[in-house]
Structure formats: C-alpha cells, structure tokens
Amino acid sequence: MYMDNSATSPVDPEVLEEMLPYFNKEFGNASTLYTLGVEAKKAVDKARKQVADLINADPNEITFTSGGSESDNMIIKGVALKEIQKATEENPKNHIITTTIEHPAVLETCKFLEKFGFEVTYLPVDESGIINLEDLKNAIKDSTILITIMHSNNEIGSIQPTKEIGEIARANNILFHSDAVQSAGKIPVDVIEQNIDLLSISAHKINGPKGVGAVYIKKGVTLEVLIHGGGQEKGLRSGTENVPGIVGLGKAAELANIHLEERMKHNQEIRDALMEKVTSNIKDSYVNGSMENRLPNNIHFRFSGIEGESLILRLDKKGINGATGSACSTHDLKGSHVPAAIGIKPALSHGSLRLSIGPENNIEDVDYIVESIDEVVTYLRKLSPLWDNKNDKYIGDLFEKEVDEEDLDRY
Incomplete structure (x- = not known):
C-alpha cells in the first residue's frame, strides 16, 4: 500500500x-x-x-x-x-x-x-x-x-x-x-x-x-x-x-x-477515515497541521514516545509505505524544521508519520492500515524509555532540557 x-x-x-x-x-x-x-x-x-x-x-x-x-x-x-x-x-x-x-x-x-x-x-x-x-x-x-x-x-x-x-x-x-x-x-x-x-x-x-x-x-x-x-x-x-x-x-x-474533483473527494474520504480511526484507537496520537485548510490527500500524525524511522521500517514490512519527519542521520538530531516551526518539541516531532494518498489507494484498506499502525506503535512504546508501560503514558517531558550545539556535537 x-x-x-x-x-x-x-x-x-x-x-x-x-x-x-x-x-x-x-x-x-x-x-x-x-x-x-x-x-x-x-x-x-x-x-x-x-x-x-x-x-x-x-x-x-x-x-x-x-x-x-x-x-x-x-x-x-x-x-x-x-x-x-x-x-x-x-x-x-x-x-x-x-x-x-x-x-x-x-x-x-x-x-x-x-x-x-x-x-x-x-x-x-x-x-x-x-x-x-x-x-x-x-x-x-x-x-x-x-x-x-x-x-x-x-x-x-x-x-x-x-x-x-x-x-x-x-x-x-x-x-x-x-x-x-x-x-x-x-x-x-x-x-x-x-x-x-x-x-x-x-x-x-x-x-x-x-x-x-x-x-x-x-x-x-x-x-x-x-x-x-x-x-x-x-x-x-x-x-x-x-x-x-x-x-x-x-x-x-x-x-x-x-479528475480533480473526483480525486479530491476520493482522497478526502480516505484521509478523514484514517485520521478519525487512528486518533480514536491509538492513545496519545495527534494530527499535525490545519484541520480546515489542509490538502485532501495529506495526513501528518504524531505519536508520543516512539521514533519515526522505526515506525516507517516496521510499516514497510507490513506492506505500507509512508514517510516521517524525523531526522535521517545523526547529524540532524533536531528533526524536521516544519514540526519545530509549529511548536512541536523535538522528542515528539521524531514520532511523526506522514501518509499521502493517491488514486491507487482504497477506502477498504483503512482498517488494515490503522491496525498495523496500532500494532507497531504499541510495540515501539514497549521499547521506549519515553513511555511508562506500567501506567501507559508518555513521560518524555521529564527528560527534556535545552540542548545546545556543543551537546549535539558531543552526542
């Protein structure tokens, strides 16, 4: 998919x-x-x-x-x-x-x-x-x-x-x-x-x-x-x-x-179904960006306590291709400039997932995609030091501090 x-x-x-x-x-x-x-x-x-x-x-x-x-x-x-x-x-x-x-x-x-x-x-x-x-x-x-x-x-x-x-x-x-x-x-x-x-x-x-x-x-x-x-x-x-x-x-x-009108309607139907089901079924999941003034084919999720690249790789094994806003190399630990610009903290921006829909996608695939995301997010949270599995909540705020450029170089 x-x-x-x-x-x-x-x-x-x-x-x-x-x-x-x-x-x-x-x-x-x-x-x-x-x-x-x-x-x-x-x-x-x-x-x-x-x-x-x-x-x-x-x-x-x-x-x-x-x-x-x-x-x-x-x-x-x-x-x-x-x-x-x-x-x-x-x-x-x-x-x-x-x-x-x-x-x-x-x-x-x-x-x-x-x-x-x-x-x-x-x-x-x-x-x-x-x-x-x-x-x-x-x-x-x-x-x-x-x-x-x-x-x-x-x-x-x-x-x-x-x-x-x-x-x-x-x-x-x-x-x-x-x-x-x-x-x-x-x-x-x-x-x-x-x-x-x-x-x-x-x-x-x-x-x-x-x-x-x-x-x-x-x-x-x-x-x-x-x-x-x-x-x-x-x-x-x-x-x-x-x-x-x-x-x-x-x-x-x-x-x-x-095909502009029909594709807009097609994309928006899938987009809205995914946004509703993901945010309803997965705890601490959010949609980044405007809800009203948004491309009909774009969804940008944020999941507390996980790392986006791991999410992408595990979804790939399930046949789902998406993108993340997290850094692609250790030289850019701050992640994408876009989540930062809308006020999302670095630790949270790394848990991003962008799904962008096209004519080849189907509404019938939504349930499988949501189940797969839920399964992968649950698994990654079990491994995350930012997620309290006993109480099932995000605890990353406890570890946040200002990181300067010398810290980044040292890390």
Whole structure:
C-alpha cells in the first residue's frame, strides 16, 4: 500500500503511453526545422497548454524546467538578480519575505542569497502551519522585491491564504511567488483568482515522470536568466528540451485537471477515515497541521514516545509505505524544521508519520492500515524509555532540557 505520494507518485499508464513514442519514433530535437523536430515542437507546445490549463494561465506564461527545485531556484534567484540591478543607495532592492516552513529549495536559495547581501524575513506560522497576514504586512519594506510563500506545505499539508497574500503583494507592488508543487493537481490552483505572479510545479507529484517541472511567469514579469546557451524556452532556460518528460508532464496535468474533483473527494474520504480511526484507537496520537485548510490527500500524525524511522521500517514490512519527519542521520538530531516551526518539541516531532494518498489507494484498506499502525506503535512504546508501560503514558517531558550545539556535537 503505497502512501507516500507527496514524496513521489507512480507514473499513470496513460502518461507513460503518451511519452513512449518520444523516446524512439518521435525522437526529434524540438529546436530543429525538419519534420521530426517540428513534430517534437508541437508536442512541447501541446504540453505547455495542458499545464497552463491546470492553473488557468496562458501557455506563453509556462516555461519547462527539470522539476520543483529548479523552478524555485529559477524564480527566486531570477527575481533577485533582476531587481538588484535597479538598486540605489536609498532603496537597495534586496529584501525577500518567506516563511519558516518552506521547502528546502526555497529556504536554501534564500540562505544562499543572504551571502551576497540580500535580507530575508522568515515569517513564523501558527500551530496549524498558517501565516498571520498582519505579520506579512508588517514585514514589508521599501526594499522588498519578492514574497515567496508555498501554496501548501509538503509535510503537514496546511494550505496558505494565497489569494490574500497576493492581494497584499499587489497593493505594495511586490512580486508574489508560490511553490505549488504539492498543490497543483491536488486542489484548485488559479493564478489569476489567487493573485499569483510566479508559480512552481513538478510532474512526479501528480503521476508524471521525474526530472521535469514548470514555472508560471506572469506576462510582463521578467527574470534574470540563470542558464545561458542556445536560447530554448524563450531564452529563460537554454538546453535541448526534454521532450518525453515535457509530454509526460503535460498529460499528467491534463489528467489531474479532468479528475480533480473526483480525486479530491476520493482522497478526502480516505484521509478523514484514517485520521478519525487512528486518533480514536491509538492513545496519545495527534494530527499535525490545519484541520480546515489542509490538502485532501495529506495526513501528518504524531505519536508520543516512539521514533519515526522505526515506525516507517516496521510499516514497510507490513506492506505500507509512508514517510516521517524525523531526522535521517545523526547529524540532524533536531528533526524536521516544519514540526519545530509549529511548536512541536523535538522528542515528539521524531514520532511523526506522514501518509499521502493517491488514486491507487482504497477506502477498504483503512482498517488494515490503522491496525498495523496500532500494532507497531504499541510495540515501539514497549521499547521506549519515553513511555511508562506500567501506567501507559508518555513521560518524555521529564527528560527534556535545552540542548545546545556543543551537546549535539558531543552526542
């Protein structure tokens, strides 16, 4: 039972069928003038429209990339380098606003720009993972050039108020970028209605192939070019087009658009059943993130007194694939930045389980999944020093203390 669709998703058979000819029979370079190349160019243009239709954009506003991370980098660095050229002593044009729960593709890009004199404000979020719009308004300066806030969070599934964020950005003549890698194809994303100037998309989150994505760049917005060469993709991203991948993204976007409502209903039915049964049957189990403004396919559980990686490995043996927010190495003992940002203590954040639902999941599987989680959590708590088995309760609070960087190095 694959339930890690937020990490990646299986390629839809219709998507694969659409891609296959472009690996061998229709293998032309889309930049050439003869028939084979012209047919490849037609396929790329068709995909451009399919992606544009998914987010209510114009096809000319879509540029293809290698995926979500490149899309985020292209937009944030592209805006920063373009705007810094307009800087004056009175207005340095060097301020970016983002949040503490962004994907690393955004956070690390912002940190990179800080090395070169850019100033970044990292807005906090509430316990549901949602920003306070007043905090956003108060953070704006004359030097602010970009607001980059994700459409929905990849871990806890919380959906940000993008329409209102966009209104604030427009009122202050600031560009608004949203990483919609987890949202596009899962919930309605309308760049016009939601006042979005720049958007990032990835194919493999919506049953398309890995290694391909897209950016939406509103007409009239210009970015500094980061990849120079032959001038493909309107000069924004030079390099021979990945025609099979682009075709796959286009078909995946088309299918996601066609089936959006039914898949939302399907995902939400499974999500709600899992949340209700897990929290009802397993003591000290919680759902992280917003209950109202949440992706229909996302559940992020927290179980007191256990370690998430052990939970994942034992569920895997039962045929259930999920993800955890706990650290993947001893070099990151604090765990994921997202639970920390919503106020969850490190010892508790390590007991996280993210299940992300896709079309292949069934409501009939819910009982087996809940029974399996219950069994594994019960077993792990018996081994945990943070769980009092005699009194059946979490006692981790008794051992908590502030841990500084020297302690982490020593441990």
